Amino acid sequence: MKMVIFFALFCVLFFSGAVQADLQLGFYKSSCPKAEKLIQDFVKEHIPNAPSLASPLLRMHFHDCFVRGCDASVLINSTSSNNQTEKVATPNLTLRGFDFIDRVKSVVEAECPGVVSCADVLALVARDAVGVIGGPFWQVPTGRRDGLISNTSEAATQIPAPTFNFSQLQTSFANKGLNLTDLVLLSGAHTIGVAHCTSFSNRLYNFTGKGDEDPSLDSEYATNLKQNKCKSINDNTTIVEMDPGSFRTFDLGYYKLLLKRRGLFQSDEALTTNSNTKSTIVNLVNSPLSTFMGEFALAMEKMGRIGVKTGSSGEIRKHCAFVNS
Structure with missing residues (x-):
C-alpha cells in the first residue's frame, strides 16, 4: 500500500514538474528568433x-x-450579450493598453505568423514596459x-x-499557489500607477454604511483626498496617484506609505494587519x-507560471482579441 501511495505521489510530482519545464527561456529561438x-x-x-x-500593462498581466x-x-473581446468576456468584468473596466498589445502582436505576426502566443506577448511587454521606466528586470520563460x-x-x-481584507487576500493568492511574501511583493506594483476614486471612496465617505470614514486610514490623508481629489463618493472620473510624488518611479514609496497608514485601498492597508x-x-x-x-x-517570474497552457493545450491566436475560427 505504501509503495502504491509513493508511486502515485511520484507521478504527481513528475508530471507537475514537466508542466513547469514546458516554459523555457528562449522558447522561440528556432521558430521565431527575432521575436x-x-x-x-x-x-x-x-x-x-x-x-x-507601464502600470496598466503590468496590471493587465496580473x-x-x-x-x-x-x-x-483577458484580451478576448465579447462577441454577444450571451458571451461576455473578462474584458468587461468590473475589475477590468479600468484596464488600458489592449491596443498596444495588438500592435505588438501584429509586428510579431508579420515576422512569424502563427508562432508567438498572445500570452507570451503580454508577459514580455509587461516586463519590458516596467524596465523602460526604470523598474526591475525579470526572466520571462516562454512557451x-x-x-x-x-x-x-x-x-x-x-x-x-481593492476592498479585500487580509484573509480574503491570503486565500485569493494561495488559490494561485502564491504565498504571503508573494502577496507583499506583488502588491508593491502599486508603487507605480493611479487608481479611480471609486476604488476606495467608501473608505472616505461610507466605510461601515453609516457615512463614516475608515479609522485605519490616516485622517490627514483622508481629509486631503476628500478636499482635493475625490469630492464625492460617486466620483468615477478622478484618478489618484497610488504612490504620491513618485507614481512613475519603481521605488519603496508605496511601502513607506503603508507604514504611515496611507495606502489607498483596503487591500493595501490589510497588509499591515498581519504580523x-x-x-x-x-x-x-x-x-x-x-x-x-x-x-x-522573482515574484513576477513565479506569477507568470500560474496555470500556463503549453504543448497542445489552447492555441496560438492570430489576433489577441479573438479566438481562431
Whole structure:
C-alpha cells in the first residue's frame, strides 16, 4: 500500500514538474528568433512617449494570470450579450493598453505568423514596459499558449478586489499557489500607477454604511483626498496617484506609505494587519531598493507560471482579441 501511495505521489510530482519545464527561456529561438527583440524594441520605442502605460500593462498581466492562468484570456473581446468576456468584468473596466498589445502582436505576426502566443506577448511587454521606466528586470520563460475561454463572471470573482481584507487576500493568492511574501511583493506594483476614486471612496465617505470614514486610514490623508481629489463618493472620473510624488518611479514609496497608514485601498492597508506581512514590509523599507527589485522580479517570474497552457493545450491566436475560427 505504501509503495502504491509513493508511486502515485511520484507521478504527481513528475508530471507537475514537466508542466513547469514546458516554459523555457528562449522558447522561440528556432521558430521565431527575432521575436523577443522585436517586442523589446517596440516597447522601448513607444513607452517613453507614454510612460503611464507601464502600470496598466503590468496590471493587465496580473489580471490575466489570476483568471484561468496566464493564457491571454483577458484580451478576448465579447462577441454577444450571451458571451461576455473578462474584458468587461468590473475589475477590468479600468484596464488600458489592449491596443498596444495588438500592435505588438501584429509586428510579431508579420515576422512569424502563427508562432508567438498572445500570452507570451503580454508577459514580455509587461516586463519590458516596467524596465523602460526604470523598474526591475525579470526572466520571462516562454512557451505559453492562448486560452479559448474567457468569461466575465470568473474575472469578477477571482481577481483580488481593492476592498479585500487580509484573509480574503491570503486565500485569493494561495488559490494561485502564491504565498504571503508573494502577496507583499506583488502588491508593491502599486508603487507605480493611479487608481479611480471609486476604488476606495467608501473608505472616505461610507466605510461601515453609516457615512463614516475608515479609522485605519490616516485622517490627514483622508481629509486631503476628500478636499482635493475625490469630492464625492460617486466620483468615477478622478484618478489618484497610488504612490504620491513618485507614481512613475519603481521605488519603496508605496511601502513607506503603508507604514504611515496611507495606502489607498483596503487591500493595501490589510497588509499591515498581519504580523508576517507587516514584518516583510518593514524589512523592505529598511533594505536597499535593490532588495525589493530583486525579490519583486522573482515574484513576477513565479506569477507568470500560474496555470500556463503549453504543448497542445489552447492555441496560438492570430489576433489577441479573438479566438481562431
